[in-house]
Amino acid sequence: MEQMDKHRREDFVQELFDSIAKRYDLFNAVLTLNQDSYWRSFAVNKAYIKTGQSILDVCCGTGKLSIALAEKAGRQGQIVGLDFSETMLQQAKENIRKTPYSQRITLLQGNALHLPFSDQSFDCTTIGFGLRNVADIAKALSEMYRVTKSGGTVLSVELSKPSAPMLKQLYFLYFEHLLPLIGNLGFKKNQPYYNLPASLRTLPDHSEIQKLFLQVGLKQVTSYQLTGGIAAVHLGIK
Structure with a gap:
């Protein structure tokens, strides 16, 4: 039954993102006041990435x-x-085509819970705003650990939950009420952005994510809370 639940969740998430793909970047920028760009930049600068490395995103x-x-x-x-x-x-192909990096980025369809790569294939493995949508966070991190080379890094940047009581109340008021109304403008069904608060409610907080990093075998695990804890970056070394 649990396995069937995972399959249904995967189907739901895939259908959801298929429906919002063309507007995903625009709404992320608007709804996070362009903080998502800062969060990604911060994460990349913390990942110990060296020139010439191989990276799985x-x-x-x-x-x-x-x-x-x-x-x-x-x-x-x-x-x-x-x-x-x-x-x-x-x-993604359209976005990458507009950059100088099209020859260095390969896109592949696949499942985060069953990565189609051999053990120790990459110097660094990352996941951006994806942990909350996978059916099994521990399994996804375990797979990321598996395909990362010894001495390599595993990185996550993700939305999180503020710890300050007042900010936490305002945060969930925004994400549970205002964000879905704005995000669903133009959709016939009020589905896509109404899923975001649900995915955040079930997402472990940053300290629990840090424990999961340790449980899969990562060492020297560090975490950073950004923008008052609205986002979090986690980094571990294999």
Whole structure:
């Protein structure tokens, strides 16, 4: 039954992102006051990425994090962006085509819970705003750990939950009421952005994510709370 629940969740999330792919970047910028760009930049700068490294970007979505990683890895760097939404990958292809990095980023359709790569394939493995949507966070992190080389890094940047009581109340008021109304403008069904508060409610807080990083075997795990705890970056070394 649990396995069936995971399959249904995967189908739901895939359908959701297929439906919002063309507007995903615009709404992320508007609804986060463009903080998502800062969060990605902060994460990439913390990832110990060196020139020429190979990097896997899991749940790459529209490719924004993959592009930032390609810039950091330099001319010899190679990035693989993986996502299970074909529509999101099409949008990523369009975004990447507008950059100087199209020859260094390969896009691939696949599942974060069953990464189609051999053990120790990448110097760094990342996931941006994807943990809250996978059916099994521990399994996704375990797969990221598996495909990362010894001494390599595993990185997550994700929405989180503020700890300050007043900010936490305002945060959930915004995400549970105002954000879905804005985000769903133009959709016939009030579905896509109404899923965001639900995914945040079930997402472990930043301290629990840090424990999961440790449980899969990562060492020297560090976390950073950004913008008052609205987002969090986690980093571990294999």
